[in-house]
Amino acid sequence: MRKSIGLLCVSLLGTLGLARPCAAEQFDAGTAFKDVKLYFTAPVRWDARDWMYFGGTLLAIGASHALDDNVRTHFAIGERAVLDGKDPHSTRDALPASALVAGTFAYAVLIDDEAGRVESYSMLEAAGLSSVTTMALKYVAGRERPNETTDENAWRNSGSSFPSLHASAAFAIGTVFAESGGDEYRWLRRFIGYGVAGATAYIRVHDNVHWLSDTVAGAAIGIATAHFVLNRREARAGGAGEVSVAPMQGGGVMVSYRVALR
Numbered sequence: 001m002r003k004s005i006g007l008l009c010v011s012l013l014g015t016l017g018l019a020r021p022c023a024a025e026q027f028d029a030g031t032a033f034k035d036v037k038l039y040f041t042a043p044v045r046w047d048a049r050d051w052m053y054f055g056g057t058l059l060a061i062g063a064s065h066a067l068d069d070n071v072r073t074h075f076a077i078g079e080r081a082v083l084d085g086k087d088p089h090s091t092r093d094a095l096p097a098s099a100l101v102a103g104t105f106a107y108a109v110l111i112d113d114e115a116g117r118v119e120s121y122s123m124l125e126a127a128g129l130s131s132v133t134t135m136a137l138k139y140v141a142g143r144e145r146p147n148e149t150t151d152e153n154a155w156r157n158s159g160s161s162f163p164s165l166h167a168s169a170a171f172a173i174g175t176v177f178a179e180s181g182g183d184e185y186r187w188l189r190r191f192i193g194y195g196v197a198g199a200t201a202y203i204r205v206h207d208n209v210h211w212l213s214d215t216v217a218g219a220a221i222g223i224a225t226a227h228f229v230l231n232r233r234e235a236r237a238g239g240a241g242e243v244s245v246a247p248m249q250g251g252g253v254m255v256s257y258r259v260a261l262r
Contacts, residue, residue: 032125035232039129042228057220065213068152071205072212076146080208085148087209090166096196097127097170100177119180122229126172130225134168134218147208164210164218170200171222172229179230197222 046054101123108116144151144159155162178193201215 031236035125035229036129038232039225039228053224057224061213061217061220064216065152065211068146068211068213072146072150072152072208075206076208080147080206083148083150085145087145087147089203089207089209093166093200093203093207094169096200097166097173100173100193100196101127104177118233119176122180122233123173123176126176126222126226126229127169129229130168130172130222131165133221133225134163134165137163137217137221138165143211143214145209146211152211161210162214162217163221164201164204164214166204167197167201167210167215167218168222168225170197171219172226173197173222175223175226176229179226 101120104116104123105120108114108120138160141162142156142158143162144154144157145161146152148154148159148161149157174193174195174197176193178190181189197219201219204210204215205212
């Protein structure tokens with residue numbers, strides 16, 4: 001990830017102290033491997049609602065693509081209009097999301113809280129899975145960046161613009177942070193988590209290193225991946241499954257077993 005996601009920073013320690021992390025659970029290499037397998041086979045288990053979300057995401061990416069040229073014209077001013085293909089602020093733009101991970105982990109270590117450590121692992125897992133997906137799509141799309149061409153339809157040209165890796169990782173990390181912990185500070189968690197992710201996507205477009213639709217696609221991948229990780233975490237915390245027994249009209253009982261597969 002261009003030396004970015006692995007960077008450590010504890011600048012958010014004070015704010016993170018207000019948030020309560022998620023319930024603790026076991027998280028090891030075997031768990032991560034199982035999550036990877038389930039992640040890349042998830043579409044075969046999608047229901048109608050999942051496919052509806054997927055269709056809506058495609059529509060959002062298409063709508064943002066229609067605005068790509070106008071947005072580039074707005075931001076490509078002065079030095080940002082130079083077609084040199086350089087990305088000098090790649091590491092800088094990854095720092096805020098890295099700070100969420102490092103801050104969560106550092107605070108968990110400080111108070112010896114296993115739940116906080118699991119939350120930081122979940123952030124890294126979401127970032128890693130979304131990054132693999134993003135890199136695969138980059139290879140397939142081959143889209144040139146707006147600082148390489150003025151043609152928003154320069155696909156299959158060995159480019160690396162679509163989707164945005166920074167936006168994907170930032171939204172994966174930010175969503176896990178925003179939707180973890182108790183409800184008492186939910187508004188603050190969401191403000192920080194989605195704020196960091198949104199600012200990351202904005203600065204990538206502002207600096208003319210990504211088209212608008214690159215960041216929309218990256219955000220969609222990051223959010224979807226984060227919710228997959230959160231669902232897996234919830235399933236593990238709740239055990240392998242849930243058995244319930246209910247009386248039936250006319251006598252007898254009904255035994256049911258429920259397990260989360262996504």
